[in-house]
Amino acid sequence: MxxxxxxxxxxxxxxxxxxxxxxxxxxxxxxxxxxxxxxxxxxxxxxxxxxxxxxxxxxxxxxxxxxxxxxxxxxxxxxxxxxxxxxxxxxxxxxxxxxxxxxxxAGVNTPMSTLEGAIVQDADRLDAIGAIGIARAFAYGGFKHREMHNPNILPENHTSFAAYKKNTGPTINHFYEKLLLLKDRMNTATGRQLAEDRHQYMLNFLEQFYQEWNINVELEK
Ligand code: ADP
Ligand code: NI
Known part of the structure; x- marks a missing residue:
């Protein structure tokens, strides 16, 4: 063949x-x-x-x-x-x-030992971030019957550490556990460049998400 x-x-x-x-x-x-x-x-x-x-x-x-x-x-x-x-x-x-x-x-940054592997890993990571990454995260969360977001289970302080450890927390937390860390783990120059864009897109998304979530608070001000 x-x-x-x-x-x-x-x-x-x-x-x-x-x-x-x-x-x-x-x-x-x-x-x-x-x-x-x-x-x-x-x-x-x-x-x-x-x-x-x-x-x-x-x-x-x-x-x-x-x-x-x-x-x-x-x-x-x-x-x-x-x-x-x-x-x-x-x-x-x-x-x-x-x-x-x-x-x-254990959340370690797995090194790839060949150039070909580095490329495939970058390609896989690119698909976990940006607009598609956001869509996949929420699709996965729905598949697992998870909440989108829960202000009582904040990613930063891991109020519910048990949930976090079992990786069963709200989908928004997955951004802090993994998705926002990926841009610094890219192997190739082109991958890094593409990741930068997609990373910024996720930050904008999160900002808008919290803004919409807190609309009542904002209106009461
Ligand atoms: P891959 O093997 O393609 O790198 P994973 O198996 O880690 O990806 O996950 C598949 C998809 O589901 C990815 O987009 C990932 O971000 C998403 N995902 C994995 N775990 C979670 C989670 N706890 N919450 C939300 N999305 C998740
Ligand atoms: Ni994959």
């Missing part, structure tokens, strides 16, 4: 697997990460086949029904790519990306 055919076949396979996912990992998330990754790769000397396969397969470990086993994504990707007779020279770095990207231990 030619690289182009491998990519399109994999895209079809993933599209079918992720159809109807409701937690923020639907096909369109994968599609955007794929396109973001291609965009970022333009300014880097990266292997485009590894970047694209890494992007398309980066969330396979999140197929909820395989829960638990952290290496499951990597294994499934390997099995799949071997069937397509993709050379080991490509399979190994793709699996490494999947493995490194799915490690989400």
């Amino acid at each position: 030619q690289p182009e055919e491998i990519i399109l076949t994999t895209a079809d396979y993933i599209k079918e697997k992720f159809a109807g996912e409701g937690s923020g990992h639907d096909w369109w998330h994968i599609y955007r990460v794929w396109q973001n990754a291609l965009y970022l790769a333009k300014n880097e000397q990266a292997d485009l086949l590894v970047v694209q396969l890494g992007a398309l397969l980066h969330d396979v470990a999140d197929w909820k029904f395989y829960g638990g086993d952290e290496t499951v994504g990597e294994k499934m990707a390997r099995e799949y790519l071997e069937k397509l007779q993709v050379p080991e020279l490509v399979i190994a770095p793709v699996c490494q990306i999947i493995n490194e990207i799915s490690f989400k231990g």
Whole structure:
């Protein structure tokens, strides 16, 4: 198979697997990460086949029904790519990306060990911020039956630490726990630049959100 055919076949396979996912990992998330990754790769000397396969397969470990086993994504990707007779020279770095990207231990900033991985991670992070990031956060919150915002559970002071620890707090808190931290964790120059814009958009959103939330207070003044 030619690289182009491998990519399109994999895209079809993933599209079918992720159809109807409701937690923020639907096909369109994968599609955007794929396109973001291609965009970022333009300014880097990266292997485009590894970047694209890494992007398309980066969330396979999140197929909820395989829960638990952290290496499951990597294994499934390997099995799949071997069937397509993709050379080991490509399979190994793709699996490494999947493995490194799915490690989400203790909120640490996971370093990627290859340029291709750095690009896929940036592409994934870009999709978690900005207008799309906001939409995904609230979609995820709804999926988990969470409140949008609760002034009694403030992100800053973690009044409800138990809720925070279990990551069950209002969706607004997720901005402070994760989304607003991402711009400083970008790997590539282009990624950093795009993140800057999207970050500012989230700050504007939050400001407007609190303004609307407190409209009664404002009117009473
Ligand atoms: P990915 O694997 O694509 O990096 P995650 O699995 O961490 O992303 O989350 C998927 C989407 O759901 C992201 O947009 C993320 O911001 C959002 N999300 C994850 N946890 C929460 C949460 N506690 N509250 C709101 N949104 C969340
Ligand atoms: Ni993702």
